Amino acid sequence: MTLVVEQPGLLSLVQDRGRPNLGDLGVSPSGAFDRTALRQVNVLLGNDLADAAIEVLGGGLLLRAEEATVCAITGGVGPITVDGDPAPYGRALRLQPGQRLAIGPPTSGLRTYLGVLGGLSITAELGSCSSDTLAGLGPAPLKAGDRLDTGPHHPVPDLEDIPPLGRTGELTLDVIVGPRDDWFAADSVRQLLESRWEVGSASDRIGVRLSGPTLERTRSEELPSEPCVRGSIQVTADGQPIVFGPDHPVTGGYPVIAVVVDAHTDRLAQARPGQAVRFRRRPTP
Amino acid sequence: MKLRPYGDTALLVDCESLEEAQGWYAALCDHVPAVLGARTVLLRGVPSDLRTLVARTSPTAPGTSPATQTVEIPVTYDGVDLDEVARLTGLPATGVIEAHTASTWTVAFGGFAPGFCYLVGGDPRLVVPRRDSPRARVPAGSVGLAGEFSGVYPRESPGGWQLIGHTTLAMWDSRRDEPALLVAGMTVRFTVAS
Numbered sequence: 375m376t377l378v379v380e381q382p383g384l385l386s387l388v389q390d391r392g393r394p395n396l397g398d399l400g401v402s403p404s405g406a407f408d409r410t411a412l413r414q415v416n417v418l419l420g421n422d423l424a425d426a427a428i429e430v431l432g433g434g435l436l437l438r439a440e441e442a443t444v445c446a447i448t449g450g451v452g453p454i455t456v457d458g459d460p461a462p463y464g465r466a467l468r469l470q471p472g473q474r475l476a477i478g479p480p481t482s483g484l485r486t487y488l489g490v491l492g493g494l495s496i497t498a499e500l501g502s503c504s505s506d507t508l509a510g511l512g513p514a515p516l517k518a519g520d521r522l523d524t525g526p527h528h529p530v531p532d533l534e535d536i537p538p539l540g541r542t543g544e545l546t547l548d549v550i551v552g553p554r555d556d557w558f559a560a561d562s563v564r565q566l567l568e569s570r571w572e573v574g575s576a577s578d579r580i581g582v583r584l585s586g587p588t589l590e591r592t593r594s595e596e597l598p599s600e601p602c603v604r605g606s607i608q609v610t611a612d613g614q615p616i617v618f619g620p621d622h623p624v625t626g627g628y629p630v631i632a633v634v635v636d637a638h639t640d641r642l643a644q645a646r647p648g649q650a651v652r653f654r655r656r657p658t659p
Numbered sequence: 660m661k662l663r664p665y666g667d668t669a670l671l672v673d674c675e676s677l678e679e680a681q682g683w684y685a686a687l688c689d690h691v692p693a694v695l696g697a698r699t700v701l702l703r704g705v706p707s708d709l710r711t712l713v714a715r716t717s718p719t720a721p722g723t724s725p726a727t728q729t730v731e732i733p734v735t736y737d738g739v740d741l742d743e744v745a746r747l748t749g750l751p752a753t754g755v756i757e758a759h760t761a762s763t764w765t766v767a768f769g770g771f772a773p774g775f776c777y778l779v780g781g782d783p784r785l786v787v788p789r790r791d792s793p794r795a796r797v798p799a800g801s802v803g804l805a806g807e808f809s810g811v812y813p814r815e816s817p818g819g820w821q822l823i824g825h826t827t828l829a830m831w832d833s834r835r836d837e838p839a840l841l842v843a844g845m846t847v848r849f850t851v852a853s
Contacts, residue, residue, distance in 0.1 A: 397694035397701070399769065399838075399839070400773045402772075499833055508817075551664070553665050553671045554663075580817065596788055596789060596805070598698040598806065600696035601671075601695070601696050601701035601770065610819075611791040623770070623772060624694060624769075624772065625694070627789055627806070633664075633667075656667075
């Protein structure tokens, strides 16, 4: 079963669960930024949870079905149409041969996930089909004319719709302070936790850049490079935080003041430029 | 050695030296996913379990490393930060190039990106700070300096190192049997590309 890309949109990437635990080779986890949305789309279709889907940044994807197929859409919420007619979010959609599916720019969230029945049939690199935008691993971003083959069809489960995300307004993320909070003035740790941070437009899958008060360091020497995780809040020399996303560098040389708890990092996938973020302290485990 | 919190899925083993970190990495990497840094080892898992594991573990004594392979990397010294490095080190640009090519570098550890390695053992006069704010795009093959390290960017990426030149050697290629050109323990010599 084949889908043809007619318009790729701003940035449409193949993503699955990524390449965990290859950090000692210098390989980032990559994978879907919003893992919940990937899981939901595969559940709706009765796919294997390891199947790859398409992560669409900012909408604009237009696909044509060459054969009858079934797909589903989760994550960021925006207009969805099949041959121009509105189609539902969070539900298995049947496409007839020749029909065009369009995913418009989200009005809530930022990244929309398109899954297809049977998953995408793509050759894995280092065990995953994910595009790692920093490392250049996995397939290139979708472009017009790409043909996407899907795996074999299987019965579609009869499930309730998945309700759309309601992620507008201020985003609150739990953090665990450290490991390098002692490199900052006590007041800066307080500022991290009490300030309203604004998501910057230069944010991407490598890191979400935040702007707000300058976080002052008390130690000016270089930090010997140390390993990072998805959710590390690194503070660059200009005093502004970057929260690492799935394609983060495996090691970094700026001090990490705190780390976003793993389950809350998916929320950052849907944080739009200009949206407000607040951090809430969780006790050290 | 000190343990530092690292979110809810990891723990950081913070050491006094690279050698101490290597000892902890060697003792722990077969038990849990681990990544080595310059002075640190990041362990992945439930933090309380990791604390228990570390408490029951002793670092491996530094072993004798096997005979190492030497890799020669030809560099065109045309980096955008070459003049800034000259200013920071007090050396003329030609002196920076001489110090970089005269050093016998050793691959300490990987990280940052596939095929990126931190090289140590350089001329101590070449120790320079990172840039105040990382560049959004550093071209593939860029040769940089940061702190005590030198390294080569395997592909275009963001980066905060001071760039002194570039090479056309591929540092990483997933299609090769060994995707990474450099692995920990190798010796590296930089030469002036003809």
